[in-house]
Amino acid sequence: MPALLVGPATLIVLVPFVASLVVLAAYSIGYQPGGEGLSLAMWQTFLGDSYSWTIIWSSVRLAVVVTVLCLVVGYPVACALVRLESVVMSVIAYTVIFSPLLMSVVVRSYGWLLLLSDRGFVNSLLGAWPLQLGPYRLIYNEIGVVIALVHILLPFAVLPMITVLMQLPQNLREAAADLGASPSEIFFKVTLPLSLPGVIVAAEIVFALAVSAFVTPAVLGGGRVLNLSRLVYENIGNTEWGLAAVQALILLIAAVGVLLILERFNRRTFGEASR
Secondary structure (H helix, E strand, O other), X not given: OHHHHHHHHHHHHHHHHHHHHHHHHXXXXXXXXXXXXXXXXXXXXXXXXXXXXXXXXHXXXXXXXXXXXXXXXXXXXXXXXXXXXXXXXXXXXXXXXXXXXXXXXXXXXXXXXXXXXXXXXXXXXXXXXXXXXXXOOOOOOHHHHHHHHHHHHHHHHHHHHHHHHHHOOHHHHHHHHHOOOOHHHHHHHHHHHHHHHHHHHHHHHHHHHHHOOOHHHHHHHOOOOOOHHHXXXXXXXXXXXXXXXXXXXXXXXXXXXXXHHHHHHHHHHHHHXXX
């Protein structure tokens, strides 16, 4: 019975995904009906170029930076939300954090473009007396892309961490306090280790979304912040189907590789936490 309930949704998701992978693989090895045959020339062209490896590293590095910042900002937020006792404050806090998800990524990216521009709100605030700082170049570079991506992806980091923190037994922290542990010791020896599975899941979600982001790097980067998603888009526009397929598969491999590492660490952490 569960298989019958899950089956239709699984087919709807799995069949297009597998079909798209088959098409990408066919284009990447030069398969065309009536063509001359299969070839790995596209793979050799892309992987043999040092510039390609620079773009791959830039994409992964940007995703890692965004993921770390989302975790650093989101973990205290999740802890604060779990400890809110007022229903009114909880509703307000959840609304503030998760309501941006109701707005398009394009709109939020252009909103940050206006806020971070040379005459935008942020630079105007920094230039106001008594600060009199700036203006700083916050757009058309990696700084603006990181700021916007952290804002856009932060709810995806907070939600899984809230879920795990809400499941932590309160009596464990109370027992540690009764045994003389300080608040910092309770956090680092009880709360943080037990909540690591939620932190890792949050990292997986944010990294997968950040490494494949296209709109925000295109808008805030102004063509100066290149990643694999941008290259795929440009090569599709130039009808370089084979090269675009190779880049899309490399993007998928890089994302899945990092996710497998995080999942392996998550399994080990969850196993240790459940002992």
